[in-house]
Amino acid sequence: MDDDRLTGAGRPIRSGRDGISDSYRPAIRATTFILLLSPPLASCSGVQSALDPAGHEARDVANLFFVMLIGGVAIWAGVVGLLFHAARKRKPYSEKGAGWVILWGGAVFPTATLAALLSYAVWLMPNIRPWFGEDAGVGRVEVTGEQFWWRVRYLDEGGAVAFETANEVRVPIGEPVVFLLNSPDVIHSFWIPVLGGKMDMIPGRENRLTLQAEKPGTYRGVCAEFCGTSHALMAFTVHAMEPEAYKAWVAARRKASGGQDQEGLALFLRHGCAACHAISGTEAKGTIGPDLTAFGERGSVGAGALPNGQEHIARFIRDPGQVKPEARMPHFSMLEEAEIDRIAAYLKGLR
Amino acid sequence: MKSFIPREVETLWTLFTAPTVWALHFLVCYATVAVFCAKGLASEVSFDTVRIALGVVTVLALAMIVLSAWLAWRQWGFGAADPPHDEATRNARTLFQGFATLLLSGLSFVAVLYMAIPMIFIAECQS
């Protein structure tokens, strides 16, 4: 095609209709392709999906999203349809008529729609994140984001630490829980998508986030704010439990022991693990690294870096930096394989 | 009024009047609640007092924008001439300025109203 001919000044100009036809057919093909592709992929379920809510806030927000999605698709289709119509129509509109399109389509309609949407969203805010004072009797959990793991402390009625754990959060369903969030090193962000939105953990500040689980299950939370080399490997397990089960777990956890495996414990202590790690009911009282009490029940090794299993624990002990770059824990590859395996077995056995 | 503000405003700055009012209103609202909440003044002044005060500021801001809109309406010849105002005359230029200022006043009015929505629905400093 000699395209210079199409558009040159003072030379014949091809009509709009012809000019577009060959370019918009592929547009339809592309759109169809994308639409066909989406539905099978677009299912919402997942242990970390904001669209598969198991909590009060996540449910309201997912509903808000689906309403906006429908509205958004309609508006997009309307604008694109108008664009194609503008390109293809035979007779130009009057300037006045076109001016009305700007006034109603560009100004009045958005103003009204946005006002309604904004009002609803602002009304929703205090509804999904209400205020709970110090003595509201609501369960409180202090979570500290550290490079690259989570220190989790359950507080008792008086606000004192009842017990500590790591990389795992348990909540009773049907009750609000207040998370007190902070960080000693860099900014992290605490996020359990199935329960609700995220909240940053900022050094020097204590943020609060109230979440309420509604559906029992095991879910996944992650760090959402870039926090350094292994930001991608900073996840935690979330157990939403029936209130009785939760109470039983709390009671059990308060009198947890170091297990029966005295030989494993001895190795653990001999190689200095206790300088950083604590295990309730033993001499291990280190506070630098994650608490390892009941480690065998944890969902993962290294805050989501590996699945929990003896061989993975061993691998992590041997060289944490190889599994999780820039992890603070030193490597223990100088230990004998048998000893590492023994410690791993011990940890896996902790309940 | 006519004697107060001259009919012929020979400057580009009038265009920015209404958005500037929006900006000042925004700044006052943001700074007030930021200081109120960060300084923990809730024990001395109630949040509702702050809301009422900011409501008054909002009404004042809206009044100023309406004034700017009226002046723009006047500069636009009270809507006697339709756009596009693209003649090469001083008159067309003035009409264009009037119309553009009027549109900006409308946008600023809406933007200030949007700012009032949070004050209706949110009654505490909680995060």
Added chain:
Amino acid sequence: MTMELGNFSPEERAAQEERLRKVWETPKGIRYWTSVNNSEIGLWYGVTAFAFMLFAGLLGLLMRLQLAVPENDFISAELFNQAFTLHGTVMMFLFAVPIFEAVAIFLLPSMLGARELPFPRLSAFGFWSFLIGGVFVCGSIFFNAAPNAGWFMYPPLATDDEYAGIGADIWLLGLSFIEVASIAAAVEIIVGIMKCRAPGMRINLMPMFAWYLLIVAGMILFAFPPLIAGDILFEMERMFDWPFFDATRGGDPLLWQHLFWIFGHPEVYIIFLPAIALMAMIVPTFSQRPIVGYSWIVLAAVGTGFLSFGLWVHHMFTTGLPQISLAFFSAASEAVAIPTGVQIFVFIATMLAGRVIFSVPMLFGAGGLIIFVIGGLTGVMVALVPFDWQAHDTYFIVAHLHYVLIGGMLFPVVAGIYYYFPFVTGKKLSDAWGRTAFWLMFVGFNVTFFPMHFSGLRGMPRRVFTYPEDIGWDWFNLISSIGAFVFAAGVATFVIDIFRPKQQPAWRDLNPWNSGTLEWTNDPAESWGMRSVPIITSRYPLWDQPNLQADIEAGRFYLPDAKSGKRETLVTSVLDAKPIQCLRVGGVSYVTIIAAIALGGVFIALTFKLWITTIVFAIITFIAIIHWLWNGTAPIPEVPEIDVGLGETLPIYVSGPASVGWWAMFITMVGDGTAFASLIFGYFFYWTIHDDFTTIANGPGVLWPVAALVLYVIAWVLTLLARELNEKGPRGARLALTAALAVSIAASFAGLAGPYLHEMDPTSHVYPAIVWIVAIWTVTHGIVGAIMQGYCLARSITGRMTAEYDQDIRNVALYWHFMAFTAVVTFAVLGLFPLVST
């Protein structure tokens, strides 16, 4: 305007053209690089920015390769983190903003009917600064030293020496340098648009592009300085351990986030509006009619410009600020969607009212619009606080921002390149290649980024170098990675189309698209821009003014000749564009390159903490700039007035608010004042988070701050006195200037005496640190003010400044207005506020 147009015989015209050609000639050989002409600078700027874009695009592909499958180890976590940091940084700072400066510098003079922008050497200086800073920042990745804390550089991660290393310094100093270049471009663009339009081009006849650029340049003045202020605080913490963001010593990481996003959000619109401005030129051309809703576009541009400054906290919705604060920013974020919608509907209305020709530029424009609307709609969603609590920092945001920036910026820019390619080279790009590039880019883009909406909502956070299998992200990521390569193939097709050899068109056609705006009268083969500066009576002069092209080329309008042998352009009045001055602009020069290299040396040496080298380069920079100003600005002309054609004579030298130099000073100082305001914001920000802020450590006392305040005010009064006395004769002015200089120096000592004598230790706590930094800021400005007073004194003594030719002292007096304001605020806050606050 009814006046007799000029009429020249062919011999006269040939002689005129010969003289014009000689004056505007681009140097040959190595000296080519000393050129300052807007067409060269604009082109270099554009090509450089585009090259940076391709580099950052490759980094994007690298990331997509890594994320194609779960638990991939194609690249290391360290490299991945450097790659995404540089990808964002380069795309935002080295491509999106500079490409707009490039297009503006290239197009504006022709569009406005000017021979040149008012400060060509400033443009050249800006370009060289950009090139040096950009190469420095990008090159760092080859030494494994690239910034790696994200393009937003949040402390304390980015202030952690062990983690961020030298990369953070490279980011801070490299970009500060580029920000200086952007502010230089903003000054150039504002003054150019306000003062250098063709006679008769009233503000209601200005091309849409100029309206947008005027607003954007204004936004730069208010958006970039807060980041410069933030950079200063950040670098002081990194170099000297002043604890601005260290919570253990009273600092707060959130202050950086505020300052960064006060810059960062307007930045998005600074990127978006110029691209939309290109669309506002393209759509009328291919609808073959004037734009419908000219005033609406002005509303949209100005409205967006203002509202974009009330959005910054929507990047901080999850930082735990009070809900009411978040909701205010949510409200403004929704409001800004209104002017954006208006812009889109203006284009649609124009198409509705015209006959649309679907050429390649239109294809890219419409494709961009279709993409951008999706980005806009997801923008409305994430501006709602509850939804953002979920979507923030996930791939949903990655999808959103790419839909906005690629649909709203990259596609329109490519459309603009196809549209303006004949304007630059006289040749058109290929239609077939263009359509292929478009479809590859359009489909590739959507395949890459559409699935990210899903992966994000299914919980995938941003900035992860890997992700686990089986939590529902595998397929989305694989599809995104495949799409990325299709998209890249489209970009490659476009690049090949640009560089492949093209045939000279069969006939000379300056206006191949039948456009209506003035730039299409320019001949790309000549470097003089407009052959003669026409009188404009329409928004689309080429459609409405008969015989315009021929008359311009026949030299029948203003400035058809260059008898003086100097580069001349017209200055006109702001509203109605009446000719008021014949401005002489700077020509070919080495000084801009030397100044840029030396200033680059200062920043680079600072990065490596080479103090002596820093000082040496600073001295060279200082000498270069003084040399530049002394010889290049405000020269006393050989005759007071000059014949500009059409029987008119205009003055060559004007001073005060009528001069472009005065405006440049005014605009620069507005930006400077914004940076200062940001530091003061920092002071009060710390005050709000500490109950006992001003009593936590030693304060500067009352005596010395008040003394500094009074002395600076006296220096200001003396400067004004010098300006008045200068009109009567040099003696009184010189006396007043000498006194002012002495008082300024005394004031500067007094300014630092407070914190110094009270032994305020800036590393101990944030209170002394912020007091020191505000005092240093003001005293530095005081020293610059003293240098200016000395400069005026020297100009007066050497006869370069007289009672009649007094631009220097008038501009310096203007500087001192701002200086006095800065000093009063500074020392009232430092010295007197502690009395009130306790």
